[in-house]
Structures are given as C-alpha cells and as structure tokens.
Amino acid sequence: MIDVEDLIALVRNYNPRTNDDLIRRAYAYGRQMHEGQFRQSGEPYFTHPVAVAAILTEQRLDDASIVTALLHDTIEDTKSTYAEIERLFSSEVAELVDGVTKLTNLQLSSAEAKQAENFRKLFMAMSKDLRVILVKLADRLHNMRTLKSMKPEKQAQKARETMEIFAPLAGRMGMQWMREELEDLAFRVLNPEARNSIIRRFITLQRETGDVVHQITADIRLELDKAGIEADVYGRAKKPYSIWRKMQEKDLAFSRLSDIYGFRVICEDEADCYRILGVIHRRWRAVPGRFKDYISQPKSNGYRSIHTSVSGRDGKRVEVQIRTRQMHEVAEAGVAAHWAYRDGVRTKNPFAVDPTKWIASMTERMDEDDHDEFLENVKLEMYSDQVFCFTPKGDVVQLPRGATPLDFAYAIHTRIGNSCVSAKVDGIRVPLWTRLKNGQSVEIITAEGQLPQASWIDIVTTGRAKAAIRKSLREEDRGRFVKLGQELARAAFDHVGKKASDKALRTAAKQLGLADEQDLLARLGSAELTARRVVETLYPELTLATTEEVDAQRPVVGLGADQTFRRAHCCQPVPGERIVGITYRGAGVVIHAIDCPALVEFEEQPARWVDLNWQPGRHKAVYTVSLELTISNDAGVLGHICTIIGEQKANISDLRFTDRKPDYYKLIIDVDLRDVEHLHMVMTALEAETDVAQIARHRDLSLKP
Structure with a gap:
C-alpha cells in the first residue's frame, strides 16, 4: 500500500x-x-x-x-x-x-x-x-x-x-x-481464449518479422529529421480487444488484418501537424478513405488530432496520429483535463471543452423520453463516433458514425425530418438509408403532406431522430394504433385467463410509467411495447409460454380484414423478425424482413408500405427457411446432418446440391421452423458439428416476391 x-x-x-x-x-x-x-x-x-x-x-x-x-x-x-x-x-x-x-x-x-x-x-x-x-x-x-x-x-x-x-x-x-x-x-x-489466441499470434508475428514498431518508429523519425521538424514519435501494437473487435466487425482473420500497429507523432504547434502529414504522405503511400482531420473538425469531447493510414515498411498498413502536446493532453485525459493542475494552478488548456455540455444535452431529454427511449438515447450517445457533414450553405452538422440522411434531416429540424422524401449526397440522389461519411454535402428534399414511415425507425441511428419519428407515428396514427392495441391486449389477456379491463390497463400503464391506458394501447399497436410485457407487469407469475398456438392463417397483425398475404421468397421472414408489408394490386400483401435488400426498389413508393407485426404467442413450424451448408464429403455425413435437424424438432421440406467436390458438398436445405429462435437453435446445432464447414441463411434476390 x-x-x-x-x-x-x-x-x-x-x-x-x-x-x-x-x-x-x-x-x-x-x-x-x-x-x-x-x-x-x-x-x-x-x-x-x-x-x-x-x-x-x-x-x-x-x-x-x-x-x-x-x-x-x-x-x-x-x-x-x-x-x-x-x-x-x-x-x-x-x-x-x-x-x-x-x-x-x-x-x-x-x-x-x-x-x-x-x-x-x-x-x-x-x-x-x-x-x-x-x-x-x-x-x-x-x-x-x-x-x-x-x-x-x-x-x-x-x-x-x-x-x-x-x-x-x-x-x-x-x-x-x-x-x-x-x-x-x-x-x-x-473471452480469455480469444484474447490469448491474439497474444500468441502477436508473438508469432514478432518472431517472424522482428520488432516492427521500433523499425517503423525509426523510419518516421528519420524522415522528420530530414525535414527539420522536431517531434516525438511513439509506436505500439494495438490492444487485444481492439484487434478482436476489428476482426469481428470486418469478418477478417488475424493474418488479414493490416493496421494492428498504431503510431503517434507529437509536435509543438498546429502548423507542424500539417507539415508532418505532408512528410509522411510523401514518404509512404496513403490508404484511400482512411484520413480524418479532427483538428479542423474536433470531436464534441474536445479531441483533436490528424489520423491517417499509410502502407509502411514491407507494405504493412499502419495508422499514424499527429497532434500537438496540448492536444495530446486532452486526448489522454479527456474531461479530466478540465480539472488538471500543474505547478499549483488549474491548467488552462485551450482544447479542454466544458464537460457539462454533453451531460446537459442528455439531461434535457430526461423528462421528454420514456424509460426505454432514454436508455436507448444514452447508449447511442455513449457509443457514438462522429462524422461531420455539410448543408448546401456550408454549415457543419455533427452526427454519430453510421448516421443516414434522415438523421441529418432531423438534426437540422424535426419539421425537415418529418417531411423528408429523399436526399442528395454530393449532388447524387441516394436512398434514405445510405450511411454518411465525413465531409459529404447533404441536401434534403421535402414535400408537403409527407409523414414519417414506420420503417424509418430501423433506418435512423440517432436518439433524436428515433424519438421524433415515434412521436409523429403516435400522433398521426394514434386512433388506428389504439384500436390495434386493444385487440392485442384482449388476445394476450385471454391467453392467461384474464380480462383486459380499463382498470387493468390503467394499472399496467402506471406500472410502466405511461400517461394512461390510451397511451399504453397506442404503444402496443405501434409495436413499441409488447403484449407479453403488459401481462407480465400485472401478473408476473404467469407467462405467455403456455399460450395456444397462433393461427397460421392469420399470423401477422396490421392487415386489413380483406387483405391476403404471403411471405417473400427472397428473404423468407419468420416470427420474431421485424417485418414490413408491400402491397401488390390484385395480389394482396407480400411480407419482407425489414432488412431485405429487395425493399430498395420501393423506396420511392411509400404508399405501398404496410407496417406489420407478428402475432404474440407460439407459432406452428410452418415457415420455410433455406439454409446453405458446406459439409464434408464423407460417408454418413448427410444422414447425420438430417438427424441433427430432426432432433431440433424441425422438418426438412426440400434438399438440393449446388456444388459437388471430392472433399466437400455445397447444398441448400429447406427447413420448416416456428420462429427466429427455432432458426437460431437449428443453425447453432449445425455450426457446432465438425463436418459442417460453413452455414448461412440462403437468400435469393433473383426470386420475385
């Protein structure tokens, strides 16, 4: 001690x-x-x-x-x-x-x-x-x-x-x-196994290539000395978790990761930062799309630095961060730099932002959002990295990474977001779900009478946009949602032998922190709240696990009484997945998974979109899903695969080979399933088998809905 x-x-x-x-x-x-x-x-x-x-x-x-x-x-x-x-x-x-x-x-x-x-x-x-x-x-x-x-x-x-x-x-x-x-x-x-595996691979890599960090650091120092620039250069291998996360995000093996080393160049003033950038880019080839200037466009927490990736020694890709000493202090200490002392007085670092601004922006929305929305907004804000885009007039709009033109529209004004019909990025018209990049110019096109679509919830990433869309949907379709919520509540309460009385719903609303039973029903109908949660709020000892099976003829909620439906062949949605309907004249409604790429052709036809949800309860195993497998070409393997699927209480309705090689087969198996959990059980059981090299859900966009 x-x-x-x-x-x-x-x-x-x-x-x-x-x-x-x-x-x-x-x-x-x-x-x-x-x-x-x-x-x-x-x-x-x-x-x-x-x-x-x-x-x-x-x-x-x-x-x-x-x-x-x-x-x-x-x-x-x-x-x-x-x-x-x-x-x-x-x-x-x-x-x-x-x-x-x-x-x-x-x-x-x-x-x-x-x-x-x-x-x-x-x-x-x-x-x-x-x-x-x-x-x-x-x-x-x-x-x-x-x-x-x-x-x-x-x-x-x-x-x-x-x-x-x-x-x-x-x-x-x-x-x-x-x-x-x-x-x-x-x-x-x-995940100790994954961490130890990455460390072992690092050791092997160092044994094969030598001390790469020392070599590249010496190379950078040599180039700076030639240019007469005084700066400190530091290099390090990235942390195991950082490498593992990058492997997961990019679905790459360790051997294919190129930027596992990071280097920092710390100089005296801002002008030197840009001189150093020029020296590095003249000496090594810059990697396209990997340059970020957080000096001219600082992050909201005060972070300033230039990031660039280059192909360094032996073609290895390395990331280089360039910043001044004052910028480095803020980069290391963050908001702590606001209170830091030096020589007995509080440090006056010009780059240390007032840390209360972000906290204030979060606490302002505490009274406006409900519990779930507030929690969602907090996590979005905490995990966000920033991108900076421009309005046609040149104003900067700051958004989290992964933001879309819809997020951009709502960041300007809720009215702009609600009436958005399309967008242009750098002068080219793009779908509303396009992910924005640093430095792009975004123009929002609006139209009178346009209202937010339910599908927008899955397109936007910012808490502000999600909250505005939900609020608009609640107000616009409140009557329809209340009526739909009444049916969902009645069915859910009937399943456990209870009655969805006004008093029961009022009590549940109070327990859930909602205004009244009408608010509860509206949220039920808009799929922001599940009937299961309402029942369990009042009767925690009861569950919906023992409910009767859902009628396979009417498994979805949101269709008109006279509307027919069928599942899209391209994405084969199953209960438990978010879905949306597309209307066809004379052919009823075709149900797609919300992330189905085929939906792109209907982007400009919002009137054909129907907001749908699966009925709560147990569904029958009647939903066919195609699985694509690569298996060993050995005796008994196919029979064993079929046995595993049967053990998961799933039925094989079709099987076809797509490729036969001396050492492996590729095939597509059609399996009848109950819901997305049943699908996960089957795929997990198959993936665990050593004879199964690969397994994935097969989606064929060439098939017409």
Missing part, C-alpha cells in the same frame, strides 16, 4: 500548493474507518481507496478529488456519515463522496426498465459535479485490475458491466487510455 507521504509526493509533483494536512487527515480517517475490513484477496480494504487516489494523481486532479478517492467507501461501508465528513473536511468533499456512494449503489446491469432509471440517476449525479464519475471510473479501474480474487460469476458480471457501461462512458468522456484498459481487462474475463 502507498504510504501517505508517498501519495502527497505524487500530488506535489504537479501541484506544489497541495494541502498536505488535508490529505494526511483524510488518509488517517479513511484508514481508521476501514480498520478490520479486508478485500477478497485478503489485503486490508484501505489499500483500495489509496490505489484509487493514486490513479487520480496520474490525471493531475485537485485535492478535493484525491480526498474523495480516499473516503469514497466510508459512507457506504463504515459507520461514517455525510455530516461527519462535512464537519471534518468540507461540504464539497462530502457532496463528492455522497455522489460516488450513490453511483456505487446503482445496479447498472439490472433489468432494462430499472437500468434506464438508474442511468437517469447516473447522469443527474454527473451533471452536479463530473469529478464524481472520474472517481468512480478510477474505482472501477482498480477493481478490474484486482478482479481475480472474486468468484467467477461475480467476475463475469463486473466485466459485462464494465464493457457495456464504464468503458464506453470513459471513451465518450475522451479518456481513451482508460477505455482501452477497461475493455482489455473485461475482455480477459469474458
């Missing part, structure tokens, strides 16, 4: 004016309060608060933050009280300790509805003083570093919570080093 004088020395390194007596008193008080308490590892418990304080000294935080770290568990775990801490130290410290205590008591990985409410509390605490979350993040980091002494199930729970909440939160607040370490520590628990 770090001695109090050593801790004071760490603080004095960046803050010579530190209040030594305050830290000594806090150290002594915390040690006394935790006397006799031990961690799971057997160490005295007070070693943990001291380690958290030491982590905060690395971020050069003020005395109040250091003292809070030393006392952050006293109110929760000892006989200490808020009043006593306020009396002995200060109201500022008492408020911070109380804030950390409240965050510790939030079960952020609990059920969704409760999780949303806890996120509200989290952001309310952060909005009062963001130092609370800085202490909490340091607390979580030390807990993750010392996780091995906990039970395996507790390790997994803490790791999931870290991966889902604290790591992206650290990233959103600009503390990239902490995000990377939290992710890697959680990855070590959640």
Whole structure:
C-alpha cells in the first residue's frame, strides 16, 4: 500500500500548493474507518481507496478529488456519515463522496426498465459535479485490475458491466487510455481464449518479422529529421480487444488484418501537424478513405488530432496520429483535463471543452423520453463516433458514425425530418438509408403532406431522430394504433385467463410509467411495447409460454380484414423478425424482413408500405427457411446432418446440391421452423458439428416476391 507521504509526493509533483494536512487527515480517517475490513484477496480494504487516489494523481486532479478517492467507501461501508465528513473536511468533499456512494449503489446491469432509471440517476449525479464519475471510473479501474480474487460469476458480471457501461462512458468522456484498459481487462474475463489466441499470434508475428514498431518508429523519425521538424514519435501494437473487435466487425482473420500497429507523432504547434502529414504522405503511400482531420473538425469531447493510414515498411498498413502536446493532453485525459493542475494552478488548456455540455444535452431529454427511449438515447450517445457533414450553405452538422440522411434531416429540424422524401449526397440522389461519411454535402428534399414511415425507425441511428419519428407515428396514427392495441391486449389477456379491463390497463400503464391506458394501447399497436410485457407487469407469475398456438392463417397483425398475404421468397421472414408489408394490386400483401435488400426498389413508393407485426404467442413450424451448408464429403455425413435437424424438432421440406467436390458438398436445405429462435437453435446445432464447414441463411434476390 502507498504510504501517505508517498501519495502527497505524487500530488506535489504537479501541484506544489497541495494541502498536505488535508490529505494526511483524510488518509488517517479513511484508514481508521476501514480498520478490520479486508478485500477478497485478503489485503486490508484501505489499500483500495489509496490505489484509487493514486490513479487520480496520474490525471493531475485537485485535492478535493484525491480526498474523495480516499473516503469514497466510508459512507457506504463504515459507520461514517455525510455530516461527519462535512464537519471534518468540507461540504464539497462530502457532496463528492455522497455522489460516488450513490453511483456505487446503482445496479447498472439490472433489468432494462430499472437500468434506464438508474442511468437517469447516473447522469443527474454527473451533471452536479463530473469529478464524481472520474472517481468512480478510477474505482472501477482498480477493481478490474484486482478482479481475480472474486468468484467467477461475480467476475463475469463486473466485466459485462464494465464493457457495456464504464468503458464506453470513459471513451465518450475522451479518456481513451482508460477505455482501452477497461475493455482489455473485461475482455480477459469474458473471452480469455480469444484474447490469448491474439497474444500468441502477436508473438508469432514478432518472431517472424522482428520488432516492427521500433523499425517503423525509426523510419518516421528519420524522415522528420530530414525535414527539420522536431517531434516525438511513439509506436505500439494495438490492444487485444481492439484487434478482436476489428476482426469481428470486418469478418477478417488475424493474418488479414493490416493496421494492428498504431503510431503517434507529437509536435509543438498546429502548423507542424500539417507539415508532418505532408512528410509522411510523401514518404509512404496513403490508404484511400482512411484520413480524418479532427483538428479542423474536433470531436464534441474536445479531441483533436490528424489520423491517417499509410502502407509502411514491407507494405504493412499502419495508422499514424499527429497532434500537438496540448492536444495530446486532452486526448489522454479527456474531461479530466478540465480539472488538471500543474505547478499549483488549474491548467488552462485551450482544447479542454466544458464537460457539462454533453451531460446537459442528455439531461434535457430526461423528462421528454420514456424509460426505454432514454436508455436507448444514452447508449447511442455513449457509443457514438462522429462524422461531420455539410448543408448546401456550408454549415457543419455533427452526427454519430453510421448516421443516414434522415438523421441529418432531423438534426437540422424535426419539421425537415418529418417531411423528408429523399436526399442528395454530393449532388447524387441516394436512398434514405445510405450511411454518411465525413465531409459529404447533404441536401434534403421535402414535400408537403409527407409523414414519417414506420420503417424509418430501423433506418435512423440517432436518439433524436428515433424519438421524433415515434412521436409523429403516435400522433398521426394514434386512433388506428389504439384500436390495434386493444385487440392485442384482449388476445394476450385471454391467453392467461384474464380480462383486459380499463382498470387493468390503467394499472399496467402506471406500472410502466405511461400517461394512461390510451397511451399504453397506442404503444402496443405501434409495436413499441409488447403484449407479453403488459401481462407480465400485472401478473408476473404467469407467462405467455403456455399460450395456444397462433393461427397460421392469420399470423401477422396490421392487415386489413380483406387483405391476403404471403411471405417473400427472397428473404423468407419468420416470427420474431421485424417485418414490413408491400402491397401488390390484385395480389394482396407480400411480407419482407425489414432488412431485405429487395425493399430498395420501393423506396420511392411509400404508399405501398404496410407496417406489420407478428402475432404474440407460439407459432406452428410452418415457415420455410433455406439454409446453405458446406459439409464434408464423407460417408454418413448427410444422414447425420438430417438427424441433427430432426432432433431440433424441425422438418426438412426440400434438399438440393449446388456444388459437388471430392472433399466437400455445397447444398441448400429447406427447413420448416416456428420462429427466429427455432432458426437460431437449428443453425447453432449445425455450426457446432465438425463436418459442417460453413452455414448461412440462403437468400435469393433473383426470386420475385
């Protein structure tokens, strides 16, 4: 454990004016309060608060933050009280300790509805003083570093919570080093085999190629010396989790990953950043599409840097980040740079943004959104990376990565988004679901009378756009949705022997935090709320698992009484998947999966789209899905495959070979299934077989709907 004088020395390194007596008193008080308490590892418990304080000294935080770290568990775990801490130290410290205590008591990985409410509390605490979350993040980091002494199930729970909440939160607040370490520590628990595999491959790669990082770093330094530019160059291999995530996102094997090394060039001023960029691009070939200028277009958390990827030594692709020293401080510390001290005074870094702006933007919507929407918006904001696009007049619109022209339209104004009919990107007309890229110019085309379509929910990515679309859909079609919701509620309640009375629905609405039973029915009809959840809210001991089978003749909700339907051959949607209907004159409605590529030809015909949902309950195994398999050409393999499908209570309705080779067969098997879960069970069982080399869902767009 770090001695109090050593801790004071760490603080004095960046803050010579530190209040030594305050830290000594806090150290002594915390040690006394935790006397006799031990961690799971057997160490005295007070070693943990001291380690958290030491982590905060690395971020050069003020005395109040250091003292809070030393006392952050006293109110929760000892006989200490808020009043006593306020009396002995200060109201500022008492408020911070109380804030950390409240965050510790939030079960952020609990059920969704409760999780949303806890996120509200989290952001309310952060909005009062963001130092609370800085202490909490340091607390979580030390807990993750010392996780091995906990039970395996507790390790997994803490790791999931870290991966889902604290790591992206650290990233959103600009503390990239902490995000990377939290992710890697959680990855070590959640998927140790994958992590060890990547590390082994790194070792093998280094054995084959030598110290590539040192070689490329020396190459960059040589080029900068030739140009007479003073700068520091640092290189490193990327973290195992970062590599694994890239492998998953791009579906690439490790051997095909090219940019597994990252390099930073840190210089004195902004002009040198662009000179260095020129030197690097003259020496090595730039990789198209991999250049980002966050100096001229900073991220919302204050991050500034130039990113470029080049083909370096031996053709290896490497990423180079170029920034000034002040930019680097913000890139490393994030919002912590707002409180950082140096030489006894608070640092005035021109690039450190006011961290309360993002928190304020989130808390503004707390009263407008319901639980689920608020939680969705928070996660979208936390995980987002930014792209910058331009209006025809040259104004910059900042959006999360993956945003579409519809998101762009809603970012300008809700009215523009609601009346959007199409868009032009760089002067070329594109579908509304096109993913926007940095620097593109976007023109939104609107029309009077146009209203948001239900399918837009799956196109947009921003919380603002989703909330606006849902609100418009609720208002526009409220009457139809209420009527549809009444039918869904009646059927769901009948299945469990209950009546969907006004009082029952009113009670369920209150439990779910909705305005009244009409609001509940409207959300049921618009598929924002499931009938299962309504029933389970009132009768948690009952489930819909024992309900009668859904009538295979009317398995979907949303069709007119006289409308006929059939499933599209191209995408073969099954219960459990989001669906949409396309009307055909004289041929009824054809049901497509919402992500079916065939829908692109109907983009300009919104009147033909019908919002549909599958009936709740158990469906019969009558929905044919085509599976494409590659299997070993050995005796008995095909028979074994058919047996596996039968064991999953699925029927094979057709089987055809598409390719025969001496060592393998390719074939398409048509299987009759109940729903998307049944499909997952069958595919998982087949994928686990060693004789199955590949399996995928077969979709043939050449087939007419």
